[in-house]
Amino acid sequence: MSQSLFAALQALVGARHVQSSEEAAPYLTDKQGRYVGQVIAAVHPASTEEVAAVVRACVATDTPVVVQGGNTGLMGGATPDASGRAVLLLLDRMNRVRAVDTDNDTLTVEAGCILQTVQEVARAAGRLFPLSLGAEGSCTLGGNLGTNAGGTAVLRYGNTRELTLGLEVVTAQGEIWNGLRGLRKDNTGYDLRDLFIGSEGTLGIITAATLKLFPLPKAQATALLAFDSLEQAVALLSHARAGFGASLTAFELLSAGCLALLREQFPDGPRPFSNAHQPWFALLELSDNHSESHAREVFEQVLGEAFEQHLLADALIAENLVQSQAFWRLRENMSDAQKRAGRNIKHDISVPISQVAAFVAHTDALLQQHFPGVRHYTFGHLGDGNLHYNVAHPLGSTVDAHMAHYTAxxxxxxxSAHAHGGSISAEHGIGQRKVNVLGRYKSAVELDLMRRIKQALDPRNLLNPGKVLEDTRP
Amino acid sequence: MSQSLFAALQALVGARHVQSSEEAAPYLTDKQGRYVGQVIAAVHPASTEEVAAVVRACVATDTPVVVQGGNTGLMGGATPDASGRAVLLLLDRMNRVRAVDTDNDTLTVEAGCILQTVQEVARAAGRLFPLSLGAEGSCTLGGNLGTNAGGTAVLRYGNTRELTLGLEVVTAQGEIWNGLRGLRKDNTGYDLRDLFIGSEGTLGIITAATLKLFPLPKAQATALLAFDSLEQAVALLSHARAGFGASLTAFELLSAGCLALLREQFPDGPRPFSNAHQPWFALLELSDNHSESHAREVFEQVLGEAFEQHLLADALIAENLVQSQAFWRLRENMSDAQKRAGRNIKHDISVPISQVAAFVAHTDALLQQHFPGVRHYTFGHLGDGNLHYNVAHPLGSTVDAHMAHYTAxxxxxxxSAHAHGGSISAEHGIGQRKVNVLGRYKSAVELDLMRRIKQALDPRNLLNPGKVLEDTRP
Structure with missing residues (x-):
């Protein structure tokens, strides 16, 4: 049967756009090499109609369909299982820009577009598409939508969900829902758009989206701030929100341990505050619609007030673009610095901003009690209450011994995040990696609602089975 | 059976909190007197647990449950049908403020809170809750959530959906989902929150919400602008978005016909531009985080550029709060002015902003062709592409003769709105009033997805049956 499906798929999209499991090997291992899958075929359709036809062919043969974007996810959400029963759907040929509407400030693009391309198309039209994250050079819009991606601009512009006005989706029945509306207000029925966004390919296949555009800022100002405590950083954030309003576009936290790690792993990199004794630092960015001088004036006024009110210990204000880029490089290098230092145990948690300090104090103490000597690399998007709370092996111990404690x-x-009113996955999703622990943190009522929706939209459980919700089929 | 249910409900919430259909008469007619219902009982529970118990009692007896907030809806969405089979659920006793968290900029309140109370609680905490609409003195947060209410601040802050982080909901099975999360980022499963918001009480009963708060603006600047054409107004809006960024908090359109109507119906009211010959006007509001002088400076710079680029014909800048309030009164009086002039045929449509001018030109011409002499009162939230496109009787004809043409x-x-990529209900919802026409504008695929979701969450069709989707039970 799998041979006849392979031939049927070749007939639908053209023989050279269907690969065998061997040919598709690069797509069948997730980014971190944690999961390896097998498939009947990997299919590269060129249009929404072809996607729908592929899904119908899979439905007819009871074949699971796994959709994958840039394969940059961290939860294994786009990797098929090892059974070899599934078809992998790749939308790389669906990368057209369908419409740019500057009066409506919207952009309609296909799901296979690389995020950076979407940013560039917006910029060429004199507009900003603000979604920005580490993988932007290789992740696709479809993956961003499927996982409701976050990144560094959420504080001002929201997650992918808040940046999306309309969707085009192929349903689990292989039908096409055209919901590509460029409307700011539309109250005509259930919010299907937001149900598909973040569903990780388990409820439908997103093939295109209508996105919001924003004015390009005319100027930006950046500072690196030092704090005597995490409580002080939270108080400064509150002050900055009030003073800058929507001009506050980034507030990225770094612990002293992170700065030390950066100095260690990038000896030629920037070394701000290298003699400082403060425990916490933050990168603050202001975006201004007027001018460089206006940005600077507002920036110095609000930071001046903050000094007077003892809301920060020290500040380095970038004098030019080069200095600003150096500050941002610190934040951007955190991922590579950790890689160079060896594996650690990563967490992508969020808590209410008012709970951040208590969460860190409580969790740090708890870990030192249970795993003495572990080292904390805590950083992230304080403005969203989202911390990358990463834990490295104790000095004098080995990475492998440390990683053996992963689950516990x-x-x-x-x-601890849950007890502080938080989430165990702020921006990375559930995929297959966290699917087993979801039941520990979600109520039975919530899981039941989720299962009802899955059953309603994909009753045969063919769309990305075993992701988000456990695959309970025999 | 209805008598034993009445007694059971009395036992659950206390006898004095259960009313007969006669006692509940004020709740059983919608605001506009278009729909009149009958019920077994109207119930006023005091807590989420009581709401859940009431729903379970109704489920056990196969009794429909209709939830109502301030009874200010325009679509009959909160009025039970005339069969007398339903129980009406009123949350007026559930009006507690559960938590104010200024570090997290969130507020957790029960669904029965009046919107104006929510605004006042936020203001007392030094914050802004920006949802603002005509009925704010009597509508409830539960109704705002159920209909995803819009209003005048959507341009900057979004609809009720975008202002909500978490919900508490009683399901159709009488279970309680606690989704009251105060998180900016949480990607752990399907977006249940946005599914319940805007579902008009047909998927679950929203009992409380965690809402976003914002900094209070330090200063505001207001102007009334005159335009030679609607195209020019759209171009100015684009310029204002680029120049003011997120400081642009209102852009409300009024036609020359609207200003004339206001002068006629409010002879003692403000009379700006009374000799102007321009066809379109707009009220523009800037909110500033810094100071009065800063607001004024930015305002004059951006409007000065607009004059140089011929993006407006004339402008009146409010010199003080009294003038600003006079400008706003024009907009706010539109509803009463129309009432005084007699009934007209109202529409709450939205189109992409780039399509507004084409929509108005095309639709005006079409109506003059089919209904010669009708008069247009076109106004609304241009910044959201949302027009209240209202049509009054021709001079020399009667209101009744005009209203006879309502359906056609x-x-x-x-x-026409649909053909211009728009929506037939931008902010008023579907209720029972538009339920019959929805099939004309939604695809079969979209209606099927909606029905699948309704069936999944409320398989016995007991929650507000016949609203949003047609009641297909025998």
């Missing part, structure tokens, strides 16, 4: 250590961290 | 005329307007 992570459970402590997740339990 | 509305269909022309809705067809």
């Amino acid at each position: 250590l992570s459970q402590l961290v997740h339990d | 005329l509305s269909q022309l307007v809705h067809d």
Whole structure:
């Protein structure tokens, strides 16, 4: 049967756009090499109609369909299982820009577009598409939508969800829903758009989207701030929100341990505050619609007030673009710095901003009690209450010995985030990696609602089975 | 059976909190007197647990449950049908403020809170809750959530959906989902929150919400602008978005016909531009985080550029709060002015902003062709592409003769909005009033997805049956 499906798929999209499991090997291992899958075929359709036809062919043969974007996810959400029963759907040929509407400030693009391309198309039209994250050079808009991607601009512009006005989706029945509306207000029925966004390919296949555009800022100002405590950083954030309003476009936290790690791993990199004794630092960015001088004036006024009110210990204000880029490089290098230092146990948690300091104090103490000597690399998007709370091996111990504690250590961290009113996955999703622990943190009522929706839209459980919700089929 | 249910409800919430259909008469007619219902009982529970118990009692007896907030809706969405089979659920006793968290900029309140109370609680905490609409003195947060209410601040802050982080909901099975999360980022499963918001009480009963708060602006600047054409108004809006960024908090359109109507119905009211010959006007509001002088400086710079670029014909800048309030009164009086002039045929449509001018030109011409002499009162939230496109009787004809054309005329307007990529209900919802026409504008695929979701969450069709989707039970 799998041979006849392979031939049927070739007939639908053209023989050279269907690959065998061997040919598709690069798509069948996730970014971190944690999961390896097998498939009947990997298919590269060129249009929404072809996607629908592929899904119908899979439905007819009871074949699971897994959709994948740039394969940059961290939860294994786009990797098929090892059974070899599934078809992998790749939308790389669906990368057209369908419409740019500057009066409506919208952009309609296909799901296979690389995020950076979407940013560039917006910029060429004199507009900003603000979604920005580490993988932007290779992740696709479809993946961003499927996981409701976050990134560094959420504080001002929201997650992918808040940046999306309309969707085009192929349903689990292989039908096409055209919901590509460029409307700011539309109250005519249930919010299907937001149900598909973040559903990780388990409820439908997103093939295109109508996105919001924003004015390009005329100037930006950046500072690196030092704090005596995390409580002080939270108070400064509150002050900055009031003073800058929507001009506050980034507030990225770095612990002293992170700065030390950066100096260690990038000896030729920037070394701000290298003799400082403060425990916490933050990168603050203001975006201004007027001018460089206006940005600077507002910036110095609000930071001046903050000094007077003892809301920060020290500040370095970038004098030019080069200095600003150096500050941002610190934040951007955190991922590579950790890689160079060896594996650690990563968490992508969020808590209410008012709970951040208590969460960190409580969890740090708990881990030192259970795993003495572990080292904390805590950083992230304080403006969203989203911390990358990463834990490295104790000095004098080995990475492998530390990684053996993965499950127990992570459970402590997740339990603590949950106890502080937080989430165990702020921006990375559930995929297959966290699917088993979801039941620990979601109520039975919520899981039941989720299962009802899955059953309603994909009753045969063919769309990305085993992701987000456990695959309970025999 | 209805008598034993009445007694059971009395036992659950206390006898004095259960009313007969006669006692509940004020709740059983909608605001506009278009729909009149009958019920077994009207119930006023005091807590989420009581709401859940009431729903379970109704489920056990196969009794429909209709929830109502301030009874200010325009679509009959909160009025039970005339069969007398339903129970009406009123949340007026559930009006507690559960939490104010200024570090997290969130507020957790129960669904029965009056919107104006929510605004006042936020202001007392030094914050802004920006949802603002005509009925704010009597509508409830639960109704705002159920209909995803819009209003005058959507341009900057979004609809009720965008202002909500978490919900508490009683399901159709009488279970409680606690989704009261105060998180900016949480990607752990399907977006249940946005599914319940805007579902008009047909998928679950929203009992509380965690809402976003914002900094209070330090200063505001207001101007009334005159335009030679609607195209020019759209171009100025684009310029204002680029120049003011997120400081642009209102852009409300009024036609020359609207200003004339206001002068006629409010002879003692403000009379700006009374000798102007321009066809279109707009009220523009800037909100500033810094100071009065800063607001004024930015305002004059951006409007000065607009004059140089011929993006407006004339401008009146409010010199003080009294003048600003006079400008706003024009907009706010539009509803009463129309009432005084007699009934007209109202539409709450939205189109992409780039299509507004084409929509108005096309629809005006079409109506003059089919209904010669009708008069247009076109106004609304241009910044959201949302027009209140209202049509009054021709001079020399009667209101009754005009209203007899309601169905045919509305269909022309809705067809035109749809043909311009728009919506037939931007902010008022579907209720029972538009339920029959939804099939004309939604695809079979979209209606099927909506029905699948309704069936999944409320398989016995007990929650507000016949609203949003047609009641297909025998």
